[in-house]
Amino acid sequence: MSEAKQVGQLYINGTFKPAEDGQTFEVLNPYTLAIIGEQAEASEKDIQAAIDGAVQAFRTWKQTTAYERAGYLRKLLHLMQTREREIAEVMTLEQGKPVAEAVGEVRYAASYVAWYAEEGIRVTGDLLAPSQTDSRLSVRKIPVGPVGIITPWNFPLAMFVRKIAPALAAGCTVIVKPAEQTPLTAVKFFELIHEAGFPAGVCQLLTGEASKIGSAWMASSAIRKISFTGSTAVGKMLMRQASETLKKVSLELGGHAPLIVFDDADLDMAAAGAVESKFRNCGQVCVATNRVLVQRSVYDAFIEKLMKRTSALTFGDGFTNVDMGPIIDKQGFDKIVAHVDDALAKGAKCLLGGKPAKGGGGYLFEPTVLTDVTSAMRIAKEETFGPVLPVFVFDTEAEAIQMANDTPFGLAAYCFTENLSRSIRVTEALEYGMVGLNTGRISAAQAPFGGVKMSGFGREGGRYGIEEYLVTQYIATVYKES
Template sequence: METLKGIQQNKMFINGKWVSALSNETFDVINPGTGEIIDSVPLGREGEAILAVDAADQAFQCWSEKTANERSSLLMNWFHLVLDHKEEIASILTAEQGKSITEARGEVDYAASFISWNAEEAKRIYGETIPASAQNKRIVVIKQPIGVVAAITPWNFPAAMFTRKIATALAAGCTAVIKPAESTPLTAIKLTELAHEAGIPAGVLNVVTGDPKTIGKAWLDDKRVKKITFTGSTPVGKYLMREAADSIKKVSLELGGHAPVIVFDDADIEKAVEGVISSKFRNSGQTCVCANRIYVQRGILPEFTEKLKNEVKKIKVGIGTDLDVNIGPLINEAGYLKVQRHVDDAVKKGAKIELGGKRMEQFQGGYFFEPTILSGVHEQMDIMNEETFGPVAPIIPFEDRNEAISQANNSDYGLAAYVYTESLSTAIKIAEKLEFGIVGINDGLPSTAQAPFGGVKQSGIGREGGRQGIEEFLENKYLSIRI
């Protein structure tokens, strides 16, 4: 078995030490582009999950009492180390996740931005004073870290989702236990190695790899864990929310999406096509904010469709390490089967394949799907109601503003939406009517560390990023002082 160089092999990180599973069992990490085993990591379960909480609980008092400047300085050390090791992290990320090396480098920069942003936010945790109802009283509100945080991160952005949660928790003064996705644990291990090198004390950050059910259950049942933060599917988010109720844990959930794109007839078509490609095909369509339903005003439908087809034809699909590749494979067989099911269902119900539509068989062992465009799509198709998580762009015509708003909001999800128009008035009016936590106006890539990321309806609870993100890891304490 060929392993990646420069990372801690076959180890979890608990209480400042690299450890094997209590059972000494491991599981394999597979390259989705080739089907080859690239490494193995410990198969942790309940015992390791509890040991991680033991360490985080013990470290909490010391870490939470550090000054904001001390925590900020350590996080900035981590930030610089991540950038210093950008190429190594990107190579690991591409090997286990499949995205192109160019995208992987971009993700490392994105991941680092959450560390630097929250290093500064650590110094901006302000309380307040409130006018009292009596002359002999004073009211003061202080903010304190919530305690031990359990984080569960997804495979589609294994670096960025790790730092978005962990850097924020640590900046707030919390300690953390984290379980990375089974498909992509190696990136998390490398980032943890660098956090340790940066001087983050033992027990403050603990990583457990392995069985999601037993690890998650242990953290949900443990009263010392005060908060669960999760990015992933809506069904799993619902489960975590239900189970967290027994001990009234604070919950942050960034769940599924089904993003609409609305292209009005006054839009800059080239700009709209560029935005749709950036949103839809980035990471092979495996993002929670990617375009899932593309509504195009009927007057520009033929021109938009043709231009989109011409640009999508230029997308280079292949093994992520090839420098000229734009997008890589789907994460696994289940991911491929879902994408193929959505395309087949749409065609059966009357859709037309304008481009693509099937697996790319020339890549033996990998899960590659052709960049695909569908026309003639309607709301009775699975692709219009379920998150596809693949490189398939369904196009739907609309007549007027009210129809576009109604169709766009006709979803249980409410994470991201996109509007393309050259009218400022139209853009603002539509954005205010859309039931989504994020609206990109002539912008297919709205995510950034300094803005609050999150959704409404069944797309989640809470926000990550911006000044709002750190609030999710703090408790308000009200002091009534009689003088």
């Protein structure tokens, strides 16, 4: 794709527009570090206009039927399917992931639109048994109100689509704030929103300084729900701020996923699962494996299979036929280097990689495998968010469970075993919101995505995801008998 400079605008009340004060910020290609575009930076007036528009549109959008809302979502789905390559190329340009992987993300995002076009129709209430003959007691589910959505850069389309699809299906209006590193994918998607004909104000796009936009949303009593994906530290801050207006909040925060390989596992399947989980999107995945725990008796055999698969990975420009692209920015790159250096200084061994790679001038890091890793190392406790796989050893099932749960986070975990009884014991003992058994890939539109402990709360996906955008209303009716 050509790196012709792109200019992205805001989308407020059904219109693409520059920022009120004309301010923009630069967007970089993380592989070449070239400036590929400029994006409008929302002013305070723009933010307030979006809030006002969302409130106004909610008055009528919530009155539409679930079938009408499904119609809009189906139009959007069709546009996503017919324009997937176009969206994917913009994603690769600003985020760096290989185009084939970006196409996969578009399809994954589209699966949520397809699901919620149908799930909105299935939202129901209840009729309760009355306590007297002249009364009726009913319960209905109603949309919570205008929603603010804040998402990171690692999945610049899927992260916000799997939030806005259930919100729209539920009858909420939405304002999306994507990451500053990857706004152009969101702009491209909003072109499809516009083409699908959603009423003005139902879907809005604000880009720019996160603290400015987020602070305005948190202070506004008109924004009734915040859905955030990002760091635990920011999630805690948003939760504190939400208390002032008692907003409903969903938080998908940091993780530190273990992948346990028992001595009865299919080692080829386990090695494939570890590589798929760890190195997809260059390790920049919230559910990526952060620690591989291997039972001692199969340790050497597993390492051999893991090394064979990992050493075959290619990396470079996402527009070429590679498995991995670059790290998103210098901050992320420096954290990876610091984790590896700390581990090596404390006695870890590097079997593969372990250093920056050359290419394009950007932030490439070689696929890396570390062994002799201990709990004293930073990489054992902190989320690396890069293509580094540390391997630990354990002896007993109880030890594996203890090691896996020894973290304040609880987003995703993985387990490989062919023993039915062990699979039940271990998966139910893992303190995580999601567990993959004999697989390194767990996300699906029909399944509840989310964590526990310091990984947040709330779910995205399936019938569970739409509940996040609904509130329960109870109506007691007394009527006159003829």
